[in-house]
Amino acid sequence: MVAEIPFSRAVLYEEVWADPLSAVSKRYGLSDNGLRKICIKLGVPFPPVGYWAKLRSGQKVTRTPLPQHDGPTIVQAQPDLYTRRVAESEIQATHRGVIESDEARPERHIAPVADGEWRHRLIKGIAKRLNSIDQQIEVESRPRKSEAGRPKFDRVAFKVTKPGGLLDMGPAYAAIVVTPATRPRALSIADAFFVALEARGFKITLRDDCTVISCKDVVMQFRMSEMAEKSDKGVGYDGWHALGRLRITLRQHGYDRFGPPDMRARDEADGSLEEQLNELAGRLRRAVFGYEKRELARKADSEWAPREEALRQQKAWHEQMASEAAHREKVAIEAVFAEADLSEALDRRRHYLDRLEGVARERGIDVSGQSSVGLWLAWARAACDSRDPRFARVDSFTSSAVRSGSV
Known part of the structure; x- marks a missing residue:
């Protein structure tokens, strides 16, 4: 972490009137707006728009006097948020200095x-x-x-x-x-x-x-x-x-x-x-x-890109297979639950048919296999059996065993 920088009111006033605010801010690793806020806090006036252009063209300019100030005369500021995130190499710093000197001519x-x-x-x-x-x-x-x-x-x-x-x-x-x-x-x-x-x-x-x-x-x-x-x-x-x-x-x-x-x-x-x-x-x-260095980085990046894409596709395929397997498992479980619910419901219907037969016997009604009641009961019980998934499930296991030769 960069240490806090003390800004003296009198020193800062001399600096911002000797050089543009943008140049002074870079000197401290601050943004222009960050240094401007410090000036306002210290009550330091800075040059108006056009001041430096007039100065360069030889026109007469006047400096705003440092006014009376009841606030602080020293402010501590920490330029962490404004410093370069990546430290410059010696070559980069030299190159930057050459360009800045050239642009200042x-x-x-x-x-x-x-x-x-x-x-x-x-x-x-x-x-x-x-x-x-x-x-x-x-x-x-x-x-x-x-x-x-x-x-x-x-x-x-x-x-x-x-x-x-x-x-x-x-x-x-x-x-x-x-x-x-x-x-x-x-x-x-x-x-x-x-x-x-x-x-x-x-x-x-x-x-x-x-x-x-x-x-x-x-x-x-x-x-x-x-x-x-x-x-x-x-x-x-x-x-x-x-x-x-x-x-x-x-x-x-x-x-x-x-x-x-x-x-x-x-x-x-x-x-x-x-x-x-x-x-x-x-x-x-x-x-x-640094163009050449970036081109090498792009080349390496482009060479890695196909492998990265293959890995991404492979990962996506495995995720899709896992998702489909989980979906099939969920569907199978829900099917078992649905079969159990249906079989239980059919058992309740069979129980109803048993009670109906008992009431008919108590009343002396013929419930033999040849009677109308007996024939209806046989039909109703057969209808329950035809819809009961237990028989179809057992039949499927039996058929699989026969095809595999285990029976």
């Missing part, structure tokens, strides 16, 4: 441009379609009078509109789902990110109804969306409103137990999405590392 900085001169073909395609759809939605969203005199709207407007006014162009275009107001920024970020990744050896394609980023065995689904939340007012889509904050989600495309985990980046109070693009690119590059 000024010439490698992924800087979106907002001039509308898109460089990537997928961004050019979706930008062109969005420009045409704007006019289409505007026209088709205007209420018109139907034959019944009520306003009606064309289906197309609702086909592409998501809660909060987000537009989704579908699988034929890059997975960028944002409002028109946020579109220029979203397209500029995606354009710069795609171009930068392709320069780093990745491919950006549309595959299986989604946008895919791939390199060797790393295949991730890309989606950029604007965050929206539901308010207490309004019904349906009207109850949602967009927040203007963007996020990128990268999920493994298809199941691969050797594949990388999901990756996410989003606008935060202490750092914009633009400031996290290089970090996200670095995580993708680190995911590619």
Whole structure:
């Protein structure tokens, strides 16, 4: 178990204003949100959105002074939940350090441009379609009078509109789902990110109804969306409103137990999405590392898979045989019980016939074999014997013994 880390209010304040919160959190093995909670508990302010971008561009920025605080000045935190579950090898740590250093170089900085001169073909395609759809939605969203005199709207407007006014162009275009107001920024970020990744050896394609980023065995689904939340007012889509904050989600495309985990980046109070693009690119590059080792593991896994499947089928066969045997045993036992119940019921009927014969004798009625009563009693007793399973069961044993030659 990792020991608790003491966080001093004054020291933490200097750290979060010297480096982005995401960098400081990794220094301590915490998540961004975990360190943010510690800052709130200590009353430590952190830089607002856009602070680091302005600082890099040379603009004048001001640091929020450390306010008075009546709460604790030191907080103990245990980063067990945030540390890596598997310790890095020396090679992995070295490789990670090389990539992080490379991504930190000024010439490698992924800087979106907002001039509308898109460089990537997928961004050019979706930008062109969005420009045409704007006019289409505007026209088709205007209420018109139907034959019944009520306003009606064309289906197309609702086909592409998501809660909060987000537009989704579908699988034929890059997975960028944002409002028109946020579109220029979203397209500029995606354009710069795609171009930068392709320069780093990745491919950006549309595959299986989604946008895919791939390199060797790393295949991730890309989606950029604007965050929206539901308010207490309004019904349906009207109850949602967009927040203007963007996020990128990268999920493994298809199941691969050797594949990388999901990756996410989003606008935060202490750092914009633009400031996290290089970090996200670095995580993708680190995911590619160890490709040869994973291929060997997949090969071994594929060689073991047929044997594992044969064992599974063998186990399933034995379980099925055992289940069928248990079922046959159950059916046989139930048949014995049913035979016993029927035989007992027939004995009660025979007893009834004996009592009936006794009453007839007491009354002086002829019950001999030639009398009408005697003939009926003989018929009734024969009917009981014909239905009594005892005789059929004994006959079956006798027939089996004769066939086996034991009799």
